[in-house]
Amino acid sequence: MKTYNEIKEHLNIKIDKHLNDGFAHLTHYWQNHKNGVSQYFKPNAIEYLQESILSLVEEPDQLYIPYKYDVPFPPKLNPKFKFIDLFAGIGGIRFAYQNLGGKCVFSSEWNNFAKKTYEANFGEVPFGDITKISEENIPDHDILLAGFPCQPFSIAGVSKKNALGRSHGFLDETQGTLFFDIARVLKFKKPKAFMLENVKNLVSHDKGKTFKVIKNTLIALGYSIHFQVLNGKSFVPQHRERIIIVGFRTDIFNESENFKFPQMPEPTFKIKDILENEVDSKYTLSDKLWNYLQEYAAKHKAKGNGFGFGMTDLNGISRTLSARYYKDGSEILIPQDGLNPRRLTPRECARLQGFPDNFIIQVSDNQGYRQFGNSVTVPLIQAVGKELVKSILAINEPRKSKEAVN
Numbered sequence: 001m002k003t004y005n006e007i008k009e010h011l012n013i014k015i016d017k018h019l020n021d022g023f024a025h026l027t028h029y030w031q032n033h034k035n036g037v038s039q040y041f042k043p044n045a046i047e048y049l050q051e052s053i054l055s056l057v058e059e060p061d062q063l064y065i066p067y068k069y070d071v072p073f074p075p076k077l078n079p080k081f082k083f084i085d086l087f088a089g090i091g092g093i094r095f096a097y098q099n100l101g102g103k104c105v106f107s108s109e110w111n112n113f114a115k116k117t118y119e120a121n122f123g124e125v126p127f128g129d130i131t132k133i134s135e136e137n138i139p140d141h142d143i144l145l146a147g148f149p150c151q152p153f154s155i156a157g158v159s160k161k162n163a164l165g166r167s168h169g170f171l172d173e174t175q176g177t178l179f180f181d182i183a184r185v186l187k188f189k190k191p192k193a194f195m196l197e198n199v200k201n202l203v204s205h206d207k208g209k210t211f212k213v214i215k216n217t218l219i220a221l222g223y224s225i226h227f228q229v230l231n232g233k234s235f236v237p238q239h240r241e242r243i244i245i246v247g248f249r250t251d252i253f254n255e256s257e258n259f260k261f262p263q264m265p266e267p268t269f270k271i272k273d274i275l276e277n278e279v280d281s282k283y284t285l286s287d288k289l290w291n292y293l294q295e296y297a298a299k300h301k302a303k304g305n306g307f308g309f310g311m312t313d314l315n316g317i318s319r320t321l322s323a324r325y326y327k328d329g330s331e332i333l334i335p336q337d338g339l340n341p342r343r344l345t346p347r348e349c350a351r352l353q354g355f356p357d358n359f360i361i362q363v364s365d366n367q368g369y370r371q372f373g374n375s376v377t378v379p380l381i382q383a384v385g386k387e388l389v390k391s392i393l394a395i396n397e398p399r400k401s402k403e404a405v406n
């Protein structure tokens with residue numbers, strides 16, 4: 001009987017550029033061998049084990065199931081609902097929904113550095129490119145979760161289809177975008193609800209067309225939808241506006257799901273509360289970079305374009321942490337007495353998004369900045385999730401004992 005990390009070490013599994021979906025199958029199987037969805041992962045998991053350690057094991061499925069998860073955020077015991085985590089990144093959304101009592105039964109993320117962080121924290125490797133994953137290989141779930149990249153929909157593609165005399169379904173309009181992959185999973189798996197997260201600009205993107213297509217597609221798929229732009233500053237000292245779209249199956253909820261976005265608490269957070277006490281001098285800007293940023297800002301100010309960098313008031317909140325923060329860190333600078341300003345450390349970025357300090361960061365600083373900049377404000381997602389889950393539990397509760405999903 002071994003722990004998760006002991007087995008991983010024994011099998012000599014590493015998350016690097018040679019990683020294939022074998023380990024994703026294996027970790028998904030380990031996390032789901034008792035909850036009725038193991039058939040989705042077991043055959044490939046066993047094959048993977050046999051291929052990698054054939055000579056060592058007689059009964060790989062029995063021998064290699066971890067008896068204990070020695071990762072910070074293991075699967076919940078006695079979960080109340082199942083969800084899937086698409087465009088999973090480092091699992092900010094998973095973290096929030098696990099906290100709400102959910103069990104993740106499938107994750108997908110194609111970036112290996114993000115997979116590394118995800119695996120270190122949750123003990124599961126996400127599957128890769130969602131565009132290559134058939135919806136038939138995704139287990140049943142109550143809630144689909146996705147913070148997906150925003151892309152325009154091609155009108156040209158649609159009119160060409162019309163010109164060819166083919167009637168285009170609502171899905172055709174989204175073809176070739178990552179939203180299409182969400183839509184096809186919704187169409188096939190019909191989860192009771194979903195939550196999608198995106199940048200605020202999704203609403204105005206492509207003169208509003210992108211959002212209109214998304215809304216119409218979700219409605220045509222049989223969901224009643226709710227959406228709102230929410231600001232992370234109610235939960236963390238960061239200005240971060242994101243649109244959240246929530247949907248419920250109309251044939252189950254009859255459009256009376258009683259869902260409301262949460263009341264946003266009055267912001268009380270200050271950036272000084274998330275700063276580390278001891279910070280390495282490597283985070284202090286060099287004279288060259290600091291001079292450049294000041295000159296650049298002065299030039300733009302003269303043109304009336306506002307400031308180029310964001311010097312943070314320690315008693316206030318920061319600008320939005322973006323995935324580009326690793327470039328020069330100019331959007332969030334921390335003033336220092338007698339020194340050039342510094343950028344945030346990756347741990348401070350994690351805190352700025354509401355991740356707890358036991359969240360493992362094993363990647364380089366640059367990857368860390370990208371990952372937290374791409375991620376979500378966890379407590380905001382959890383506040384929305386709490387409302388969504390209430391509606392799901394009202395439906396799941398009577399069947400709960402039968403659907404034990406350990």
Ligand SMILES: C[S@@+](CC[C@H](N)C(=O)[O-])C[C@H]1O[C@@H](n2cnc3c(N)ncnc32)[C@H](O)[C@@H]1O
Nearest residue numbers: 087088089090091092109110111129130147375
């Ligand atoms: C905005 S981020 C979502 C981050 C996530 N919500 C989190 O908490 O970390 C979008 C993610 O989608 C991933 N992605 C983009 N295209 C993908 C694809 N075709 N298949 C799987 N993942 C993809 C990116 O690597 C990125 O990590």
